[in-house]
Amino acid sequence: xxxxxxxxxxxxxxxIRDSIERDDLPLSDDRSRMRYVMNNLVLHIHPSKVxxxxxxxxxxxxxxxxxxxxxxxxxxxxxxxxxxxTPSPETAYNDMLALQTDVQFGQLxxxxxxxxxxxxxVVAFLHLLRVFFTGGFHPPREFNWVLGVLLLLLVVGANFTxxxxxxxxxxxWAVTVGSSLLTYIPLIGEGLSxxxxxxxxxxxxxxxxxxxxxxxxxxxxxxxLISFHIWRVRKDTLxxxxxxxxxxxxxxxxxxxxxxxxxxxxxxxxVMIALILLWASxxxxxxxxxxxxxxxxNPAKAAWYFMGLQELLLHFHPFFAAIIIPGLGLxxxxxxxYLRFDxxxxxxxxxxxxxRRMALVGALTGLLVTPGLVILxxxxxxxxxxxxxxxxxxxxxxxxxxxLLLLLVxFYALTKRLFRATQDEARxxxxxxxxxxxxxxxxxxxxxxxxxxxxxxxxxxLA
Amino acid sequence: xxxQTEQPTQNLSRRDFxxxxxxxxxxLALAGTGAMTLSFLAPRVVEGKFGGxxxxxxxxxxxxxxxxxxxxxxFYLVRLADGGFLALYRKCTHLGCAVPWDPAEGKFICPCHAxxxxxxxxxxxAPAPRPLDRFPVSITDGILSVDTxxxxxxxxxxxxxxxxxxx
Numbered sequence: 001x002x003x004x005x006x007x008x009x010x011x012x013x014x015x016i017r018d019s020i021e022r023d024d025l026p027l028s029d030d031r032s033r034m035r036y037v038m039n040n041l042v043l044h045i046h047p048s049k050v051x052x053x054x055x056x057x058x059x060x061x062x063x064x065x066x067x068x069x070x071x072x073x074x075x076x077x078x079x080x081x082x083x084x085x086t087p088s089p090e091t092a093y094n095d096m097l098a099l100q101t102d103v104q105f106g107q108l109x110x111x112x113x114x115x116x117x118x119x120x121x122v123v124a125f126l127h128l129l130r131v132f133f134t135g136g137f138h139p140p141r142e143f144n145w146v147l148g149v150l151l152l153l154l155v156v157g158a159n160f161t162x163x164x165x166x167x168x169x170x171x172x173w174a175v176t177v178g179s180s181l182l183t184y185i186p187l188i189g190e191g192l193s194x195x196x197x198x199x200x201x202x203x204x205x206x207x208x209x210x211x212x213x214x215x216x217x218x219x220x221x222x223x224x225l226i227s228f229h230i231w232r233v234r235k236d237t238l239x240x241x242x243x244x245x246x247x248x249x250x251x252x253x254x255x256x257x258x259x260x261x262x263x264x265x266x267x268x269x270x271v272m273i274a275l276i277l278l279w280a281s282x283x284x285x286x287x288x289x290x291x292x293x294x295x296x297x298n299p300a301k302a303a304w305y306f307m308g309l310q311e312l313l314l315h316f317h318p319f320f321a322a323i324i325i326p327g328l329g330l331x332x333x334x335x336x337x338y339l340r341f342d343x344x345x346x347x348x349x350x351x352x353x354x355x356r357r358m359a360l361v362g363a364l365t366g367l368l369v370t371p372g373l374v375i376l377x378x379x380x381x382x383x384x385x386x387x388x389x390x391x392x393x394x395x396x397x398x399x400x401x402x403x404l405l406l407l408l409v410x411f412y413a414l415t416k417r418l419f420r421a422t423q424d425e426a427r428x429x430x431x432x433x434x435x436x437x438x439x440x441x442x443x444x445x446x447x448x449x450x451x452x453x454x455x456x457x458x459x460x461x462l463a
Numbered sequence: 464x465x466x467q468t469e470q471p472t473q474n475l476s477r478r479d480f481x482x483x484x485x486x487x488x489x490x491l492a493l494a495g496t497g498a499m500t501l502s503f504l505a506p507r508v509v510e511g512k513f514g515g516x517x518x519x520x521x522x523x524x525x526x527x528x529x530x531x532x533x534x535x536x537x538f539y540l541v542r543l544a545d546g547g548f549l550a551l552y553r554k555c556t557h558l559g560c561a562v563p564w565d566p567a568e569g570k571f572i573c574p575c576h577a578x579x580x581x582x583x584x585x586x587x588x589a590p591a592p593r594p595l596d597r598f599p600v601s602i603t604d605g606i607l608s609v610d611t612x613x614x615x616x617x618x619x620x621x622x623x624x625x626x627x628x629x630x
Contacts, residue, residue: 173560173575176558176559176560177558177559177560177575179559180557180558180559181558183559194506195501195504195505195506197506198506198507199506199513199514200514200554200614201513201537201554201559203513205506205507209504293534293537293561294534294561295561295563296560296561296573296574296575297574298574298575299574299575300558300560300574300575313558313576313590314576314590317592318557318558318590318592384589392589392592452574452576452577453575453576453577
């Protein structure tokens with residue numbers, strides 16, 4: 001007769017513990033460590049073993065994980081804020097004041113939420129850049145890139161809807177300007193704007209709508225997409241870093257996820273939580289005077305991540321600045337992994353050693369040409385005045401867009417000719433140029449635009 | 464063979480028909496739910512607030528060549544030099560900022576992107592793409608009222624938009 005373990009013969013505490021946690025702790029060998037990863041609800045988003053080279057911090061910079069950490073901080077602090085805030089024009093601003101003066105740790109929780117939300121926009125964008133520059137979008141990972149772009153849009157949407165809730169001047173007019181961009185969509189723009197705002201202007205209905213989107217719709221959509229995104233990473237595994245012009249390794253050393261990966265994740269999370277807490281303790285989230293629909297501030301600026309678009313608005317017909325150019329950019333971003341590539345370069349920073357130089361060429365060109373074009377259009381060239389017989393949709397829309405596209409084509413051809421860059425390296429250079437241009441436009445809009453949206457130095461504009 | 468030549472068109476099998484019918488029913492239900500959601504979320508007009516009708520005063524209260532703001536109704540009542548009335552929506556046609564009237568300059572100047580408008584709403588200075596929108600004005604027994612429920616967009620101001628007191 002074989003010995004049969006009757007669970008009833010054991011202590012009740014032991015039986016309860018085993019029903020919750022089936023593995024024996026501490027984990028004594030690799031086999032039990034691997035099994036533990038598979039059995040654990042949270043840890044099973046990881047494989048039981050990971051390739052040792054992917055643990056190198058300077059390869060991923062921990063950006064995806066940091067985004068998840070920030071999302072978690074945002075959910076926790078956001079739910080806390082829901083207990084002390086009522087989304088109505090009569091109460092919202094007073095709730096903000098009470099939050100900062102009456103509620104214990106209210107200012108800190110608000111600061112944590114505010115800064116984590118803004119940092120998440122930056123981190124999600126940097127994560128996109130990291131994946132682009134290490135070729136992480138190559139097959140079979142194309143669709144996960146698309147999911148990532150959708151998540152970035154949701155992050156911006158969450159931030160934008162949250163921007164209104166304090167109901168101060170900053171919130172009211174940033175959302176007015178931001179949502180007015182929608183009205184330039186042909187045919188449906190006006191209706192779409194009316195639906196989202198709950199009327200022709202930002203008002204009580206807008207606050208209700210944005211609150212619902214901010215606390216329920218967008219976070220739920222994000223949770224679903226994040227699960228999908230991580231599940232795909234789990235299925236496809238991380239790309240293996242390798243040196244420039246080095247072929248993919250045949251065999252990669254694998255190590256157990258516990259402790260190698262989990263230890264790095266926990267330490268990084270702790271360090272980041274400490275840094276964010278420190279920042280949130282010292283720097284307060286801004287709160288201006290209560291929203292006043294009768295008085296627009298001068299200048300009225302959108303949220304900082306829309307300032308690149310608002311800067312475009314000063315140079316293009318609104319239909320182009322708000323619809324055509326962002327539409328082209330987003331479509332290009334989504335379709336990027338579906339382009340044909342001569343070779344798959346996943347794991348190599350900047351594709352090749354020449355690619356590294358081509359990225360630098362693109363970045364420097366963007367850094368020099370973008371401010372040049374802004375100054376040229378601001379002070380020297382007035383296209384609608386030069387082409388008075390044409391409607392501004394053409395003279396300030398199709399004409400400058402065609403000019404810019406021509407410049408980009410010339411740049412692309414030149415990089416291929418002058419530097420003998422491959423198609424992939426030239427594309428990398430072009431992408432870097434466009435990203436740099438977008439960042440420069442954002443910086444100009446945030447720091448170099450003052451009263452009446454005139455160009456000025458940051459110490460004048462931000463004074 | 465012969466059966467196929469006699470009946471070149473393949474009849475829809477019962478299973479295929481039912482599958483299509485189910486899919487169509489599902490699509491219909493989805494469209495219905497979507498339409499219901501949209502109407503549920505549609506903006507509502509609240510009486511006596513912006514979006515309703517405002518009674519603003521007597522004709523004699525407004526001298527010719529004056530611009531009077533009505534903040535609650537989000538509009539300016541403009542009396543042109545010839546005595547005609549216009550109600551202009553104060554929302555800038557560029558990006559929606561509230562456009563203040565500058566009495567010294569004699570024009571509307573937007574603080575956000577420096578668009579400027581004449582007192583009849585016509586654009587003096589881009590980037591505004593069209594004149595200020597207007598609301599219908601009516602005069603009954605010398606009393607003016609403005610209906611803010613109907614935003615009227617226009618490419619250029621025209622003389623027939625101006626309302627005069629019929630005496």
